[in-house]
Amino acid sequence: TLEPLYIITPTYRRSEQIPELTRMSHTLMLVDNIHWLVIEDSKIPTKQVTQLLERTGLKFEHLIAPMPDKYKLKKGAKPRGVSNRNRGLSWIRANATDGVFYFADDDNTYDIDLFKEIRRTKKVSLFPVGLCTSYGLSSPIIKNGKFIGFYDGWIAGRKFPVDMAGFAVSVKFLHQRPNAIMPYRAGFEEDGFLRSLTPFEPTEAEFFGDNCTRVLAWHTQTKKNNPSLPLNMKIHNNTNLV
Numbered sequence: 001t002l003e004p005l006y007i008i009t010p011t012y013r014r015s016e017q018i019p020e021l022t023r024m025s026h027t028l029m030l031v032d033n034i035h036w037l038v039i040e041d042s043k044i045p046t047k048q049v050t051q052l053l054e055r056t057g058l059k060f061e062h063l064i065a066p067m068p069d070k071y072k073l074k075k076g077a078k079p080r081g082v083s084n085r086n087r088g089l090s091w092i093r094a095n096a097t098d099g100v101f102y103f104a105d106d107d108n109t110y111d112i113d114l115f116k117e118i119r120r121t122k123k124v125s126l127f128p129v130g131l132c133t134s135y136g137l138s139s140p141i142i143k144n145g146k147f148i149g150f151y152d153g154w155i156a157g158r159k160f161p162v163d164m165a166g167f168a169v170s171v172k173f174l175h176q177r178p179n180a181i182m183p184y185r186a187g188f189e190e191d192g193f194l195r196s197l198t199p200f201e202p203t204e205a206e207f208f209g210d211n212c213t214r215v216l217a218w219h220t221q222t223k224k225n226n227p228s229l230p231l232n233m234k235i236h237n238n239t240n241l242v
């Protein structure tokens with residue numbers, strides 16, 4: 001029997017939310033035994049998100065985890081999706097015993113083969129992500145079958161210079177690391193989380209995507225539509241948005 005694959009998706013309310021989740025749900029509907037944890041950076045769950053999730057037929061949890069005000073009100077780069085992902089981790093600790101989890105932002109693009117690959121994760125798997133920084137790619141470098149370092153446009157002293165979409169973790173491995181947590185530190189969320197899985201070194205990772213030669217996830221970013229009217233005034237959007 002296939003163990004569950006937990007997909008932890010941070011999301012927040014904006015005009016692009018329902019389109020992004022529609023696109024992503026249609027990818028996940030092509031994959032077996034998915035349990036989708038959709039976690040909104042919001043004080044109340046958005047009704048249209050619940051309705052969308054119910055229509056997918058997927059096994060899902062619709063949770064909320066607002067970004068604390070001290071980060072929300074701060075100027076400059078914010079730790080986007082961190083409260084959501086930590087809520088996902090606490091749900092997994094309380095409810096999951098086996099399988100694998102993966103942090104999948106709502107705006108990325110995922111090849112369905114990615115999910116086949118990552119559900120084989122024994123501890124922590126690492127793999128390439130396309131469209132990251134000006135380099136166009138973030139990936140472990142494998143030479144003659146051996147890990148020799150990371151290719152990433154922004155190393156910044158990180159031990160794990162990887163994208164959020166570039167790793168997966170086994171649930172059992174997480175249970176063995178009760179202190180693992182994602183820090184509220186913009187740019188260093190991935191590195192902070194993977195460091196918190198100590199003891200764990202990059203060399204111990206499983207390298208997926210044909211030894212990191214195949215891109216199965218892309219850091220696509222959706223252009224902001226920036227509608228000029230507030231959501232609740234847009235009559236044409238009544239079916240999708242309050």
Ligand code: UDP
Pocket residue numbers: 009010011012040041067080081082084104105106107221
């Ligand atoms: N996100 C969130 N609250 C915010 C901004 C973003 O929950 O205030 C979510 C968003 O839906 C996405 C993830 O956090 O799943 C990363 O955000 P975004 O895609 O904007 O970041 P980028 O890809 O540009 O780094």
Ligand code: MN
Pocket residue numbers: 105107108220221
């Ligand atoms: Mn994004």
